[in-house]
Amino acid sequence: MTEKTRLLEKWAEEYNRNQDGAIGITRGEPMCRHTTFRIGGEADLFLVPKDREAFRALIRAARETGTKYFLLGRGSNVLFDDAGYRGAVIGMGGLDSVRVEGNTVTAEAGALLAQVCKAARDASLTGLEFAYGIPGSVGGAVAMNAGAYGGEIRDVLCASTACDRETGEILDLEPEDQLFGYRDSVYRRGDLAVLSASFRLDEGEKETIAAKMTGIMDRRTSKQPLEFPSAGSVFKRPEGHFVGQMVEESGLKGYRIGGAEVSEKHAGFIVNRGGATSADVLALVEHIRDTVRKNYGVELECEIIRVV
Numbered sequence: 190m191t192e193k194t195r196l197l198e199k200w201a202e203e204y205n206r207n208q209d210g211a212i213g214i215t216r217g218e219p220m221c222r223h224t225t226f227r228i229g230g231e232a233d234l235f236l237v238p239k240d241r242e243a244f245r246a247l248i249r250a251a252r253e254t255g256t257k258y259f260l261l262g263r264g265s266n267v268l269f270d271d272a273g274y275r276g277a278v279i280g281m282g283g284l285d286s287v288r289v290e291g292n293t294v295t296a297e298a299g300a301l302l303a304q305v306c307k308a309a310r311d312a313s314l315t316g317l318e319f320a321y322g323i324p325g326s327v328g329g330a331v332a333m334n335a336g337a338y339g340g341e342i343r344d345v346l347c348a349s350t351a352c353d354r355e356t357g358e359i360l361d362l363e364p365e366d367q368l369f370g371y372r373d374s375v376y377r378r379g380d381l382a383v384l385s386a387s388f389r390l391d392e393g394e395k396e397t398i399a400a401k402m403t404g405i406m407d408r409r410t411s412k413q414p415l416e417f418p419s420a421g422s423v424f425k426r427p428e429g430h431f432v433g434q435m436v437e438e439s440g441l442k443g444y445r446i447g448g449a450e451v452s453e454k455h456a457g458f459i460v461n462r463g464g465a466t467s468a469d470v471l472a473l474v475e476h477i478r479d480t481v482r483k484n485y486g487v488e489l490e491c492e493i494i495r496v497v
């Protein structure tokens with residue numbers, strides 16, 4: 190652990206003494222426990238603030254101590270290195286409240302997106318069904334502008350509360366401030382953290398909403414290799430092409446490097462067939478990119494975020 194990270198740990202311990210344990214602190218936490226890929230070595234420090242104030246205080250302390258940190262949602266779109274993370278990983282899972290007011294569902298960043306979809310369904314609100322089955326947190330979904338089955342987060346998001354990662358200031362953002370693009374948003378630049386997000390939905394029939402969600406989940410289960418750890422689609426969709434089709438036509442389904450394999454079920458996924466290392470995944474990613482470049486002249490861009 191670096192001197193800076195040690196200073197942040199000391200700060201967090203002191204904060205906890207005054208604030209009744211408002212930050213979960215773990216040293217040497219294996220990141221494979223916190224990622225859907227089940228890959229990743231130990232983070233020097235894993236910190237989980239339990240409320241917004243603790244989060245703000247923590248990121249200010251990280252800046253003041255000069256500690257490098259990574260903001261982790263539910264780890265469904267990231268690849269940590271086998272060597273782990275030298276610095277602090279700040280897990281958002283402690284901020285997880287969800288509330289419904291009229292046609293609006295508001296959730297804190299660490300709430301599971303699935304929880305939000307279910308809250309909308311239970312309140313007979315329609316519009317979020319497309320997101321059912323996208324793993325991960327609300328903060329991760331907003332940061333990634335997650336989408337599926339013709340919908341994207343930006344279609345339903347009506348407001349967000351963010352925290353300036355430099356000053357700790359709380360900001361209310363309108364949708365247009367969030368610069369949404371394909372799997373992209375202002376949050377990807379690293380200056381802001383999502384604290385909460387509100388989704389404006391329409392009134393609907395609970396049974397119809399539930400049936401749509403079940404249908405979407407069935408499509409996922411039949412098409413995606415949910416039986417193995419993965420981080421979802423490896424590559425962004427290039428204009429005019431389907432990644433899965435190009436990879437499959439290149440004969441790469443089932444191609445394996447170490448424990449990492451191009452899924453037999455969906456060639457756009459890399460799955461961890463047991464004991465995959467980050468090096469296995471990265472080598473497989475490069476092999477796929479080289480093959481597709483050679484066969485189709487298409488440059489694939491990784492959607493999964495590599496954390497080092």
Ligand SMILES: Cc1cc2nc3c(=O)[nH]c(=O)nc-3n(C[C@H](O)[C@H](O)[C@H](O)COP(=O)(O)OP(=O)(O)OC[C@H]3O[C@@H](n4cnc5c(N)ncnc54)[C@H](O)[C@@H]3O)c2cc1C
Nearest residue numbers: 262263264265266325326328329330335336337382383421
């Ligand atoms: C089986 C499977 C299926 C998937 N299907 C889809 C799909 O259909 N559509 C889709 O879009 N994605 C899909 N994904 C990818 C992934 O689920 C989404 O990108 C998800 O929104 C990531 O959320 P997360 O909380 O896990 O984020 P993480 O993986 O933890 O983080 C992703 C990025 O968001 C940042 N981030 C996280 N929280 C915050 C915050 N509060 N403020 C600012 N930045 C933050 C992180 O720093 C990181 O850069 C799939 C993944 C899997 C494993």
